[in-house]
């Protein structure tokens with residue numbers, strides 16, 4: 001390969017994390033318990049019995065971490081605010097100590113010339129709100145709007161870029177249908193209702209923040225994946241339509257077209273009562289946004305298996321699609337077993353550009369879990385992650401060449417962290433964290449990313 005694959009001037013080079021996955025200090029600084037504190041304590045819910053109680057201790061080490069980011073040359077850092085740190089009870093008075101932590105973090109980033117990007121909800125609902133019904137209850141949407149306004153009011157002088165929710169599909173369907181994420185509910189109708197209330201929460205928060213001033217660049221982070229039928233047959237095509245519907249379009253359509261997709265409503269057959277969503281809700285959900293954050297990890301290849309659903313095993317997160325098989329291919333995989341397919345990223349970005357136009361896009365998460373181990377010299381050679389990032393950045397570049405308004409890329413993740421139900425076994429960081437000592441070691445991928453950032457792109461032609 002010769003030449004270089006350069007990104008446009010102003011392209012944002014970032015890294016992302018989330019509060020519960022890295023902060024620790026779960027009972028410090030006035031933080032209240034979240035649904036993940038409760039869930040992780042239940043035996044068998046999280047691999048190894050791990051919890052986020054200490055995590056990467058970022059709450060105490062944030063200065064060291066921002067210095068690390070500066071050393072990498074990051075232009076932006078996406079982090080989430082822990083709702084129970086700001087409002088321990090999920091409503092009522094804010095905890096000044098909680099807000100101060102995020103002010104100090106933002107200041108430290110700004111001192112290093114790194115743009116703070118805030119996500120308001122990355123799955124750590126205050127337990128007190130779960131006790132009142134959580135996302136199954138409409139009341140939670142209103143509480144989220146109050147919380148969003150409080151955080152925006154406190155940080156708006158420091159933070160320009162805001163996203164409301166991270167991956168509402170996971171919060172709704174992993175949390176309330178499969179029950180493999182907090183709060184561990186296993187009821188399809190509740191999952192669909194939770195999805196709607198999450199979207200209403202997004203809409204009401206957007207309204208509340210814009211009522212304070214016209215300042216925020218506002219968006220949402222969706223996990224989106226292309227869905228490909230395993231064959232040319234009509235049954236597999238229909239399986240792909242259904243998975244695309246309940247995974248991608250259930251969120252994209254209300255946000256960017258103002259209504260739930262008719263075919264998905266029909267597939268869901270009245271579950272969750274979505275067809276009764278009123279005009280007010282839909283108008284709030286569809287209020288114009290400034291950006292869409294795309295979290296991309298893989299492509300789904302699906303086949304219809306009418307002889308299913310299988311008996312036994314945990315309930316499926318794929319509501320109304322329990323008869324769909326996710327077909328494995330011989331593509332290489334990460335250590336989490338996720339197939340690696342960079343071509344899904346440009347395909348997805350081009351689709352968003354064509355079907356949901358005029359949205360500035362950012363890849364707000366993309367990365368890979370490997371079982372990294374430091375070598376005898378204390379270095380962490382992670383060639384597989386470098387290949388992963390290189391391949392996906394090339395896909396992002398192809399999308400830009402194809403006319404997509406893609407403005408930035410955030411690697412998931414800056415640090416090894418608490419990977420939800422997988423605990424600490426799965427390492428997504430470009431910086432290795434030795435959890436017993438909390439020592440940070442930039443992996444080879446961090447050095448590689450630093451070079452890409454400095455060059456404004458990749459070595460070798462597209």
Ligand code: IFM
Pocket residue numbers: 018021167295365412419420428
């Ligand atoms: O770690 C998660 C993150 O919290 C949300 N997106 C996917 C990542 C990898 O599973």
